[in-house]
Each structure stands twice: as C-alpha cells, then as structure tokens.
Amino acid sequence: MTATPTKNEPELLERSALSRGRLWYESARQQSRLITRNSPDVMSSRWETRLKALHSVTEPLFIIGCPRSGTTYLGTLMAELRDSTYIYEPQILKYYVRLVRQGKVSRRHAAAVYRLGLRSLVIAGPGHGPRPIEKNPNHVFAVEYLQAAFPGARFVIITRDGRDVAVSLNEKPWHRADAVGTGREPAGYMNGPFPHFYIEPERADEYRQTSDIHRCIWIWRRHQEEVERLRRQSDISQHHVRYEDLVLQPSATLDGLCDFLSVTDESRQAVHRRAMSGRSSSVGRWQDVLDSGDLHVIEREAGALLRQLNYD
Numbered sequence: 001m002t003a004t005p006t007k008n009e010p011e012l013l014e015r016s017a018l019s020r021g022r023l024w025y026e027s028a029r030q031q032s033r034l035i036t037r038n039s040p041d042v043m044s045s046r047w048e049t050r051l052k053a054l055h056s057v058t059e060p061l062f063i064i065g066c067p068r069s070g071t072t073y074l075g076t077l078m079a080e081l082r083d084s085t086y087i088y089e090p091q092i093l094k095y096y097v098r099l100v101r102q103g104k105v106s107r108r109h110a111a112a113v114y115r116l117g118l119r120s121l122v123i124a125g126p127g128h129g130p131r132p133i134e135k136n137p138n139h140v141f142a143v144e145y146l147q148a149a150f151p152g153a154r155f156v157i158i159t160r161d162g163r164d165v166a167v168s169l170n171e172k173p174w175h176r177a178d179a180v181g182t183g184r185e186p187a188g189y190m191n192g193p194f195p196h197f198y199i200e201p202e203r204a205d206e207y208r209q210t211s212d213i214h215r216c217i218w219i220w221r222r223h224q225e226e227v228e229r230l231r232r233q234s235d236i237s238q239h240h241v242r243y244e245d246l247v248l249q250p251s252a253t254l255d256g257l258c259d260f261l262s263v264t265d266e267s268r269q270a271v272h273r274r275a276m277s278g279r280s281s282s283v284g285r286w287q288d289v290l291d292s293g294d295l296h297v298i299e300r301e302a303g304a305l306l307r308q309l310n311y312d
Helices: 017-038 040-053 071-078 091-101 107-124 137-141 143-149 162-170 201-209 212-231 243-248 250-261 265-277 292-308
Strands: 061-065 084-088 131-135 154-159 238-242
Touching: 017 084, 017 091, 017 107, 040 107, 061 071, 061 137, 061 143, 061 212, 071 084, 071 131, 071 154, 071 243, 071 265, 084 107, 091 107, 091 137, 107 131, 107 143, 137 143, 137 212, 154 212, 154 243, 154 250, 162 212, 162 292, 212 238, 212 292, 238 243, 238 250, 243 250, 250 265
Parallel strands: 061 131, 061 154, 084 131, 154 238
Antiparallel strands: none
C-alpha cells in the first residue's frame, strides 16, 4: 500500500524566507557543536581562523558520494587537516542543493548563498584553519554549480558496494514506508517513500509503491551514475576513493588522497592516526542481511552498474 501524506503535511515542503533563516541558524549551531565536540584542541587558534574566514573562500574541499557510502567517515578523517575546518551537512546547503539542481534559483543566487554559507559556518565553528571541508552526499548532483562558484574547488568522491549501501540506508527511516510522519529532512522531503529530486519523474509512482530495499539500491544507482559521469569530466579537480580500500588498506589509500590534496606532513600523520578507527566488519555486511528476493531486486535495478564497478 502506498503511503500518502496529509494535506497539512505535503511530501515536499518549500520553505519560506523565515524558514530558510532558521536553517541558517540551525546550521551554525550544528557546526559550533560539531567543532566543540570533535576538535577541542583547536581552541587557541579559533579567533585567528575566524579572521581568515572573513576573506573570500578560494579552494574549498567537497566530500561527496551516495548517502551511507562512507562520506561521514571520510569527513572525520579530513577534519584532521591542519589548514581546514570540517563542515558536516549544513541544513541550509542541503536545502539549496535541490533548488540548484531543479533550477529554482539562479546560479548567481546559489553562488552567493554558498559563499556566504561556507564562510559563516567556518566563523561559527572554526576548526584547524579557514579552508572549508564540506560533506554533503547530494552535492554529487551539483558539482558543476559548485565549481562555477569556487573555481579552485576540489572534490573527493567515495564509492561503496551498493549492496552494503542499501543495507545501511534501509536501517535509517529516511526512505522507508513505515517512516511516514516521523520527520522531515532539510531539503524539505518527509521521511518515507517519497521520490527526491534525483529520482526519474516517469518512475515516481513505482518508487512510492516498491519495497524499501528497492528504493535504497535505486538511490545508490542514481548517485553512482552521477559519480561515473563526473569521472569523465577532465576539468574537475577530483579524487576517487573506494570505501573498501579506505577501511581495508587505509595507509596506501590515504597517502594517495593526501598527495592529491598536497597536505603537510603534520596533516598526513594526523589523518593516518584518525584512520585507526576504521571498521573492516562494515565491508560485505549485505551477505548476512539480504535474501534471494532482495538480491533479485538489486540485480534488476543496479546489477549492471555493480558489475561495472567490480562489485560482483
């Protein structure tokens, strides 16, 4: 049975100017708490970082990929870079990525929001330095817009076995049919089986009515198709990481990433120390969770892409 929102709770909420202002406020609060909790050792340099953040943002780093593909873990590693401040999925930018992709705001408007957003968030919760490192999986759909706003931007893109991603996504309420009425995510969508902006419009009804695991592998396929398109863009400064390599072969994988970012020896050592928290048990979890019916659905929706990426 298809879940249906009530008239008072539309599946997609377009936010007013006041509501967007609240997203700015919540994003700043979230950033302040993040830095206080995870980086207590940066207290002495906070005001220096804030002053530097008043200047233009020139070379931000964006961490992108499918949700539950390891973007958060990768972000915690990059938070150790000594010239940077890690920003975790600010609500205001999670809202704007949909507007940008759907063409509901001009590129000039979007660029102004993103420049102000990154600078203000570094000021609200400064880390080791003024360079923003922003983690937001859905920004995989807005790379060209981000590059236009920040010509010196770099992108670190992570890929994970879609079967493990589907299992992990299905453990969250965001896209499950039983989650209707449990909340709303910053881009405006209700939790539940409601197609987000990246789902093919002609298949929207199918998306609403299908199984939870099908929606989850579908989400992986759409994000990963965008990743594969980006691989072919030679004018984008990008570095690709496989989640499995990151947790099973962290030393070599992180050395390649640090080389791409031209980090200092101090930053490289700090990143390697933080990587000791990786969990190899997270690789291949799908084998203990998915049944033959689930695997049939996954094969039909994303089997070709899984094989293309050597996940077979």
